[in-house]
Amino acid sequence: MRTCDMFCRVIDNYGDAGVSWRLAQMLAKEYDWAVRLIIDDAAVLSAIVPTAKAEVAPVKAGSVTVCDWIEDGSDVPFRPWDGQAADVVIELFSCRLPDAYEAAIARRFETSPCAVFALDYLTAEKYAEEGNGLPSPHPRYGYDKTFLFPGFSEKTCGINRERNLQQIFNPARKESVRKRLFAEFGADPEHPFTLYFFTYPEMPVEGFAQCLAQDPRPVQVLAAPGAASARLKRALESLEAPHICFVQASMVAQDVFDDVLLSCDAALIRGEDSVLRAQLAGIPMIWTLYPQQEDTHLTKLAAFASLYTQALPQTARQAWLEIEDYVNNGPVHEHVWKNWRDRIEELQAGATVWQKTLFSLPTLAESISKLAEKKLKF
Numbered sequence: 617m618r619t620c621d622m623f624c625r626v627i628d629n630y631g632d633a634g635v636s637w638r639l640a641q642m643l644a645k646e647y648d649w650a651v652r653l654i655i656d657d658a659a660v661l662s663a664i665v666p667t668a669k670a671e672v673a674p675v676k677a678g679s680v681t682v683c684d685w686i687e688d689g690s691d692v693p694f695r696p697w698d699g700q701a702a703d704v705v706i707e708l709f710s711c712r713l714p715d716a717y718e719a720a721i722a723r724r725f726e727t728s729p730c731a732v733f734a735l736d737y738l739t740a741e742k743y744a745e746e747g748n749g750l751p752s753p754h755p756r757y758g759y760d761k762t763f764l765f766p767g768f769s770e771k772t773c774g775i776n777r778e779r780n781l782q783q784i785f786n787p788a789r790k791e792s793v794r795k796r797l798f799a800e801f802g803a804d805p806e807h808p809f810t811l812y813f814f815t816y817p818e819m820p821v822e823g824f825a826q827c828l829a830q831d832p833r834p835v836q837v838l839a840a841p842g843a844a845s846a847r848l849k850r851a852l853e854s855l856e857a858p859h860i861c862f863v864q865a866s867m868v869a870q871d872v873f874d875d876v877l878l879s880c881d882a883a884l885i886r887g888e889d890s891v892l893r894a895q896l897a898g899i900p901m902i903w904t905l906y907p908q909q910e911d912t913h914l915t916k917l918a919a920f921a922s923l924y925t926q927a928l929p930q931t932a933r934q935a936w937l938e939i940e941d942y943v944n945n946g947p948v949h950e951h952v953w954k955n956w957r958d959r960i961e962e963l964q965a966g967a968t969v970w971q972k973t974l975f976s977l978p979t980l981a982e983s984i985s986k987l988a989e990k991k992l993k994f
């Protein structure tokens with residue numbers, strides 16, 4: 617049995633916890649590892665995985681134990697801890713391991729190897745291929761930490777997805793799941809076009825409401841909880857557009873989130889984990905990126921766009937690029953929503969091709985397990 621300790625710091629929102637939980641689950645369930653997820657804000661994780669609560673319990677093969685990351689200046693970063701480093705250690709998103717734990721890794725290296733990884737964010741940028749698998753020696757102890765860059769090619773460590781994804785996003789489930797979920801939300805399961813809406817408050821929400829209103833085709837907006845959705849609701853109310861139906865969705869558990877995406881016809885979606893799930897669900901999507909200083913998110917978007925749009929005819933590509941530019945960057949393009957919707961069939965065909973590409977990529981858990989076995993041999 618392999619033991620694995622994953623360290624995660626919640627910067628904001630749900631993405632850090634969401635990505636960590638998914639990966640922890642896959643390492644445990646698909647590789648039978650005993651995983652401890654040490655997280656500094658377990659309440660955020662519980663909001664999307666109600667069954668995941670921090671506990672002081674021994675870790676078992678094939679399961680994940682969530683531990684509170686203790687930062688009280690003592691030498692105990694979580695409980696119970698026997699002072700030993702696990703076989704595999706994963707530092708998520710540059711969260712920096714606790715000093716006492718780094719010392720434990722160094723002690724372990726004196727007698728046996730340890731696979732230490734630093735997991736970065738998912739990106740289509742070139743540096744993911746260049747940096748994936750590179751070692752970096754610890755400045756004090758000298759042991760190697762290996763960088764893991766998720767991405768969209770074989771040269772990266774792949775994407776954070778389950779092996780059995782085809783079952784989760786099986787189109788044959790769509791109708792029954794949609795009926796059940798939409799009934800819970802008070803949405804119309806027979807509506808011809810439902811857009812799932814989950815984005816950041818930085819998005820030009822009021823302008824987007826106007827875009828929706830300009831297009832006479834009916835749309836049902838199923839909105840995730842949050843400030844952006846609340847603003848969209850207000851903006852739509854003031855526009856009095858009877859062809860737009862706004863439905864407030866509740867916060868659902870992470871596995872149900874997949875079903876929500878499967879049920880919808882398209883998604884305006886954010887983040888890293890959410891947008892990946894929308895792509896895996898095979899639905900047309902508009903991606904609002906986590907806004908970053910110096911507009912680095914626009915570079916990230918451009919790299920992704922160069923891959924994602926490959927399966928789209930020129931007109932659909934243009935429509936997708938323009939709506940992306942609008943929601944992430946603000947310049948007003950005439951009728952972005954209308955143009956995008958005009959191309960929905962091509963966008964759907966492109967989303968299906970892209971979904972197949974994603975299913976053929978290595979999974980993050982698979983890459984980590986292979987690399988870990990190599991590192992643990994020496």
Ligand code: TRH
Pocket residue numbers: 627628629630631632634635664665814840841866867868869870871873886887888889890891906
């Ligand atoms: O919530 P996010 O936008 O957050 C993160 C952080 O801000 C992080 O610092 C940043 O680096 C990163 O984004 C890019 O990320 P995302 O991908 O939208 O994650 C949301 C998670 O919440 C995802 O796992 C899906 C889940 N979720 C549910 O389980 N149920 C729900 O009802 C909703 C709306 C989301």
